[in-house]
Amino acid sequence: MIPQEIHDNIKTRFGDAVVEAKIDGVIDPWVKIAPDKIKEVALFLRDDEALAFDSLMCLSGIDYTGGKLGVVYHLHSIKWNHKITLKVDVTVENPHCVSVESVWKTANWHEREAFDMYGIIFDEHPDLRRILMPYDWEGHPLRKDYQVPEFYNGMKVPY
């Protein structure tokens, strides 16, 4: 299935959950979904026979600067060998997004990483802890406005 058809499928099924889409003129076509609808869309994409996105290749957090954060989902269907990119935008003030952990287990650690690095909070995630940074680390290091702390547990950080 080509990306346009995939987009149309989501659009007809979920309507206003699709915030924005860009199919032409980009390398990887993407569809932007509302943060509270992402799990339903994900479930639909996985379980629909014609779409069958059975694998989540990658889930990335991103900081667009200016108080905007994002989550990017790269999906692939092993069955049909087609791809689509989903995007979700959240804000720094309200960094909440619904977890897709129950849809693809891949998301478990990736969402923990996005939480760790960007502070995006994935609701319904069963085990949202830091993953790469120490559990008592403060701040979210990959945010563009992140300042390296002077001290961590009494140790000087910039060496």
Add this chain to the structure above:
Amino acid sequence: METLEEKIDARPMTIPGFGRALRSEEMVINMGPQHPSTHGVLRLELIVDGEIVVDAIPHIGYLHRCFEKHAEHMTNYQQVIPYCDRMDYVAAMNAEFGYVVACEKLLNIKVPERVEYIRVIMAEFQRIASHLIAIGTYGMDIGAFTPFLFCMRDREAILDIFEQTCGARLLYNYMWIGGLSHDVPADFAEKVKRFCKMFRGTIKELNNLLSYNKIFVERTANVGVLPADVAINYGASGPVLRGSGVKFDLRKNDPYSVYDKLEFEIPTGKGLKGTTGDCWDRYMVRVDEMEQSVNIIEQAVDKLPPGDVQSAIPKRIRPDAGEVYVRTETPKGEIGYYVVADGTASPFRVKVRPPCFVNLAVLPAISRGAMISDVIAILGSVDIVLGEVDR
């Protein structure tokens, strides 16, 4: 999910005549960060009931070196490549490969045929080298020391070829955006062919020594069975996915570079010694893959066209705003680079989807109910490199 306390309380054992209830308790035992078989600094929190593992909780991040932060702070795209090397330090070529393909796609560069073929040869050599480490250390995990040194001996021959080509043995910085740092030496084809001939014999020797050894089979067959649907749902890739019987390899299913011009098979786990998707299958897929890699190398060396390997290197690397997600097949599985460009000379965001990170996440699911020795076997069969898990 019930908590550990509930699990313990659910099985009290009262002995008649005793005033209080006697019960056996699970023990929490830390495997790692300093443990001989965690392949680096992985910490596994094992909850064990005697020798049986009730739960395994991986704690990672001990080797976190801020790859993504570094990538954003480089002054240009080219400078990210050495950091890619240091992710999966036993398969650095493959990690570079993914990144340069991503950048070339972003810049819309067509690289010369010769470069593509050399890249494929190097990537396949690196695949063999990485699998040799995986197999050798796996033998060591199971308790056989000798295969490890045999594997190291053959890996040495590959590293010699790398050294001759680019001067480095482990971290190469060899593949550049649009080209290569050095052309191959004059007697390259001859050396490669000699290696390929020698190496086929080695695989036979390895099979005799380890793969079909009765004890080895007993230890790995029917252990850590990963069904295909679970593997896909967890996003497992590479030999872990193929070991479960899924015929999926990016070199065939989503071809990049010149892999579509080369002939090779995708080995999958068939459950020859036990259930499909057990540790032995994952192990055997690696052995078979090495053989296929030798095939690829031989074909690629024959087809190697002449030319300049640096002709397509752009003078200025400044891609237009945009983003790309490229995935390539490394020995451990699919590595994905999500590169976002904002029109400046340095990348806005580089996200890596490391195969080991994703494959490791499957470990708790297949270790429950196994024995402590099996956890070692399962961990070894997943083949992780902590440099890549933690980045």
Add this chain to the structure above:
Amino acid sequence: MKEFLIDILQNEILVYVLMAAVPLVWIIPFALFAVWWERKISAHMQDRLGPMRTGGWHGWAQTIADILKLIQKEDIIPAAADRKLFNLAPYVVFVGSFAAYAAIPFSAAYVGSEINIGLFYILAVSSFVVVGLLMAGWASNNKWSLFGAMRAAAQIVSYEIPVALSLLAVVMIVGTFDLQEINRAQSGYFWNWFVFQKFPLLFVAATIYFVASLAEVNRTPFDIPEAESELVAGYHTEYGGMKFALLFLAEYANMFAVSAIAATVFFGGWNSPFGDFMSGPVWGLFWFISKGMAFIFVHMWLRWTLPRLRVDQLMYVGWKVLIPFSFVIVLGVGFWVMLAR
């Protein structure tokens, strides 16, 4: 030899001390040699050279240097360890393996104590090692050590049964536990050795004994108590310096002890394989040690070839394969002896 020494020295106590010191004088050089030998063997099996520099010729002084280093090391006791047991354990282990040497007949002229229950004594006293291992594992207060100790105890106790049963087959034929008697019963040519007698019953018994003895001394493929890839180092994880050296020494002493028993009981002990050719008390020592070393070589050979079993598979091999087979052997030999009478 005892009478001879008493004649010279005229002091019975001194003679007993001397006699007891002989195995010690043997064990230490043997262990030093065996460690170096094992390193060379493993190296050559693995396409490398092993120690080459210390001492000049093929690194012959490597283990001497190692032991000197170990002696100099600080004696570290973990803060949470049970100090008394922790300190005692290596000695218990060493005593267990050393005491077995009292009844091992090195040659026709020398056996530490010529008791008529020699074999029985060795079996009994070598079980002492288990107590030491459990002590070491428990006292270290380390979960990996505890695992190692529990595995070691379960393994050694289980494998004592096939060991005892397979030796019993020979005892039934000779009619005595006296190891010198067993040796004398095998004199002459090599076809008189018990391994070739009552074919194939005793051959199987010898095989069972060898496999089970591998497990007794925790060698690959039965080295699960110290499985370095699983349990870090098993019961001796927390030990360092001289105590570690003692545990190590005991391990090698044990290896020679079980090989010596195999050589004595099944392979003619100090008897020359060729009748009167090269026989006599001194040649007897040569033959005995050569046979013991040959078994140790096989131990090493197996160690650098085979992977390691899992703990449940180990128990399976012990209880469901070796023990039933050894019972069959005992029964078969019993009938044979009874009918032949």
